[in-house]
Amino acid sequence: xxxxxxxxxxxxxxxxxxxxxxxxxxxxxxxxxxxxxxxxxxxxxxxxxxxxxxxxxxxxxxxxxxxxxxxxxxxxxxxxxxxxxxxxxxxxxxxxxxxxxxxxxxxxxxxxxxxxxxxxxxxxxxxxxxxxxxxxxxxxxxxxxxxxxxxxxxxxxxxxxxxxxxxxxxxxxxxxxxxxxxxxxxxxxxxxxxxxxxxxxxxxxxxxxxxxxxxxxxxxxxxxxxxxxxxxxxxxxxxxxxxxxxxxxxxxxxxxxxxxxxxxxxxxxxxxxxxxxxxxxxxxxxxxxxxxxxxxxxxxxxxxxxxxxxxxxxxxxxxxxxxxxxxxxxxxxxxxxxxxxxxxxxxxxxxxxxxxxxxxxxxxxxxxxxxxxxxxxxxxx
Numbered sequence: 001x002x003x004x005x006x007x008x009x010x011x012x013x014x015x016x017x018x019x020x021x022x023x024x025x026x027x028x029x030x031x032x033x034x035x036x037x038x039x040x041x042x043x044x045x046x047x048x049x050x051x052x053x054x055x056x057x058x059x060x061x062x063x064x065x066x067x068x069x070x071x072x073x074x075x076x077x078x079x080x081x082x083x084x085x086x087x088x089x090x091x092x093x094x095x096x097x098x099x100x101x102x103x104x105x106x107x108x109x110x111x112x113x114x115x116x117x118x119x120x121x122x123x124x125x126x127x128x129x130x131x132x133x134x135x136x137x138x139x140x141x142x143x144x145x146x147x148x149x150x151x152x153x154x155x156x157x158x159x160x161x162x163x164x165x166x167x168x169x170x171x172x173x174x175x176x177x178x179x180x181x182x183x184x185x186x187x188x189x190x191x192x193x194x195x196x197x198x199x200x201x202x203x204x205x206x207x208x209x210x211x212x213x214x215x216x217x218x219x220x221x222x223x224x225x226x227x228x229x230x231x232x233x234x235x236x237x238x239x240x241x242x243x244x245x246x247x248x249x250x251x252x253x254x255x256x257x258x259x260x261x262x263x264x265x266x267x268x269x270x271x272x273x274x275x276x277x278x279x280x281x282x283x284x285x286x287x288x289x290x291x292x293x294x295x296x297x298x299x300x301x302x303x304x305x306x307x308x309x310x311x312x313x314x315x316x317x318x319x320x321x322x323x324x325x326x327x328x329x330x331x332x333x334x335x336x337x338x339x340x341x342x343x344x345x346x347x348x349x350x351x352x353x354x355x356x357x358x359x360x361x362x363x364x365x366x367x368x369x370x371x372x373x374x375x376x377x378x379x380x381x
Contacts, residue, residue: 011256017253020231023250041066042067065086073085077102077104087104087105099127105166133169144193166205172186215230234365257340257341260309265285277303287335293320298361303316308348309342310332310347315328
């Protein structure tokens with residue numbers, strides 16, 4: 001893409017709709033026809049733009065959408081999303097009535113939440129809830145010792161306030177096949193809850209597996225799986241990729257681009273950037289790219305990361321600044337202002353993955369893509 005098309009953008013993100021569709025079909029085949037698929041679009045759809053991504057998934061046939069907050073859920077309702085939406089994160093009690101108004105399902109994960117829920121006035125329109133169960137990860141959720149008390153409080157609650165629609169848990173290590181013992185223990189704990197509620201007459205949607213669990217633990221598919229990172233064509237871990245890449249193929253949907261803002265020749269021995277952290281070991285041609293850590297380029301990539309220009313690697317020189325980086329283009333011929341730069345994605349035969357940035361930054365690709373500045377324009381192509 002040339003600067004002529006993007007004469008008003010210094011950096012932008014392209015989202016491949018074909019890749020999104022391929023990933024959706026991959027997980028549909030994996031889970032079979034009887035299991036529902038929830039697409040998780042929290043954190044701005046993992047950096048892919050929550051509004052357009054959720055609409056894409058509804059068009060493709062996703063059964064549910066998972067978000068972090070009621071604010072996200074209401075925004076999607078106003079965008080026209082009509083399929084069920086589950087809020088996975090904490091909801092302020094002041095927003096319970098709004099959730100009921102917009103037909104949004106909430107997670108209830110503690111007795112304090114339940115107490116606040118019961119303060120709602122009875123209505124013909126019930127607030128739908130999913131109970132979050134703590135099977136060992138010890139974040140949100142009721143623990144097994146709470147089960148009897150929870151069933152009692154539910155049975156004594158005022159009619160016309162809420163409907164328990166589902167129950168779910170979250171696995172701590174399902175993305176690593178070498179940690180199967182801990183995941184199987186969590187599945188066993190969840191099974192205890194399932195039996196208790198079924199015996200008490202509750203017919204619920206049970207779900208436990210996110211992307212890693214969906215790939216590695218068929219017995220944890222239950223009634224629905226929650227596909228987050230996999231929907232975007234990214235693996236939840238290197239371990240899951242190594243163990244399952246022959247079973248399924250994932251297609252990264254996101255390409256992050258910028259352009260060359262300036263080219264200059266600098267002599268050997270000169271130092272570059274804040275605090276002069278890198279000295280040039282040869283006469284060099286450098287390019288200045290108008291992106292920095294404000295945009296989401298990790299500062300830990302200073303003097304370590306790279307970008308792609310003309311299909312070749314250009315190493316980052318010196319410190320990453322708030323709004324620009326400097327790269328070495330000495331060995332890349334003909335680079336000029338306006339040439340396209342790839343920060344994440346493919347260019348010609350080269351590719352820079354989000355995982356590569358994560359490894360150099362001592363983090364995960366989850367953090368890399370979710371921390372790309374949401375103000376950067378996303379284009380669905």
